[in-house]
Amino acid sequence: MYFSESPWRCGKFCFCQRQNVTSISYFAFMNKIILITGATSGIGKACATKFAAAKSDVIITGRRNERLDELKAQLENDYGINVLPLCFDVQDREAVNAAFANLPAQWQKIDVLINNAGLAIGRDSFEDADMNDWETMLNTNVHGLLYVSKAVLPYMLAQQKGHIVNMGSVAGKEVYEKGNVYCAGKFAVDAITKAMRIDLLKNNIKVTGIHPGAVETEFSVVRFKGDEVAAKAAYTGLTPLTASDIADTVFYCVNLPAHVCINDLVITCTQQAGTYYFYRKP
Numbered sequence: 655m656y657f658s659e660s661p662w663r664c665g666k667f668c669f670c671q672r673q674n675v676t677s678i679s680y681f682a683f684m685n686k687i688i689l690i691t692g693a694t695s696g697i698g699k700a701c702a703t704k705f706a707a708a709k710s711d712v713i714i715t716g717r718r719n720e721r722l723d724e725l726k727a728q729l730e731n732d733y734g735i736n737v738l739p740l741c742f743d744v745q746d747r748e749a750v751n752a753a754f755a756n757l758p759a760q761w762q763k764i765d766v767l768i769n770n771a772g773l774a775i776g777r778d779s780f781e782d783a784d785m786n787d788w789e790t791m792l793n794t795n796v797h798g799l800l801y802v803s804k805a806v807l808p809y810m811l812a813q814q815k816g817h818i819v820n821m822g823s824v825a826g827k828e829v830y831e832k833g834n835v836y837c838a839g840k841f842a843v844d845a846i847t848k849a850m851r852i853d854l855l856k857n858n859i860k861v862t863g864i865h866p867g868a869v870e871t872e873f874s875v876v877r878f879k880g881d882e883v884a885a886k887a888a889y890t891g892l893t894p895l896t897a898s899d900i901a902d903t904v905f906y907c908v909n910l911p912a913h914v915c916i917n918d919l920v921i922t923c924t925q926q927a928g929t930y931y932f933y934r935k936p
């Protein structure tokens with residue numbers, strides 16, 4: 655089986671041409687290396703699981719080492735693939751550079767980078783918001799994404815192929831009340847995604863922006879600083895997206911033929927339209 659091209663283009667009448675799309679997907683990812691930042695929870699963890707189930711080897715990152723170790727053990731045991739956990743804070747440029755400069759040789763052929771690590775802290779009006787929260791959001795969601803991308807890109811450039819998926823948000827498409835700097839950071843992610851796509855065209859590197867609406871993860875607990883009641887209220891009357899919904903979407907984008915690139919994808923639950931409009935059932 656030839657893995658470096660999409661199975662749609664393998665040009666042979668093989669298993670993949672006779673089976674359904676799910677079968678094709680699982681063939682295509684065998685032995686690929688997928689790097690997911692922020693894999694200790696939520697969307698990142700769901701992506702790691704999805705790609706591991708498709709027989710990819712995964713590099714998982716986050717700050718909570720014990721969760722990385724647990725996930726490594728679980729994925730290796732469940733799917734028989736290899737997992738490399740890297741524990742660092744994406745805000746720390748030196749730590750990011752050190753993690754990727756010392757990547758073991760067998761992990762250097764990274765096929766896909768999913769820039770997912772991120773957070774919102776606080777939901778306050780501009781005049782009340784805390785400057786430390788703003789700095790943490792910008793340092794994580796914007797600087798962190800840039801540090802990781804710059805550290806990983808040389809491995810993709812060496813192969814002259816790759817796919818970078820940046821986790822944006824509907825907050826990066828429309829500013830909403832009390833969203834201020836979280837929205838600003840996600841607007842930056844949107845712009846960076848477009849800029850990367852343009853500049854990396856010549857290097858055969860795909861760049862995709864995924865922009866979810868409300869997804870029930872630890873996101874709101876972090877945003878409301880541990881207030882579980884406020885976090886839960888964000889989803890009142892809704893059937894929100896799940897982390898698996900987003901992982902499935904990322905998987906779809908990454909699994910397209912070599913000549914096809916989804917540029918930008920906005921995804922909400924059926925009860926949400928944009929950032930302002932929700933239909934909440936009583």
Ligand code: NDP
Pocket residue numbers: 691692693694695696697698715716717718742743744745770771772773774794798821822823824865866867868869870871872873874876897
């Ligand atoms: P979670 O809080 O469940 O997961 C966030 C992940 O990011 C964790 O693995 C966390 O790991 C990691 N992370 C946060 N800060 C850092 C840091 N400084 N260094 C390294 N890793 C970090 O939230 P989600 O899964 O929902 O969020 C994932 C992405 O999706 C974020 O970029 C978020 O903005 C975006 N998003 C989320 C939406 C939602 O409604 N949930 C909607 C739209 C976009 P650790 O704490 O171990 O470091």
Ligand code: 8X3
Pocket residue numbers: 822823824825833866867868869929
């Ligand atoms: C998270 C979605 O609408 O809370 O990015 O900003 S929202």
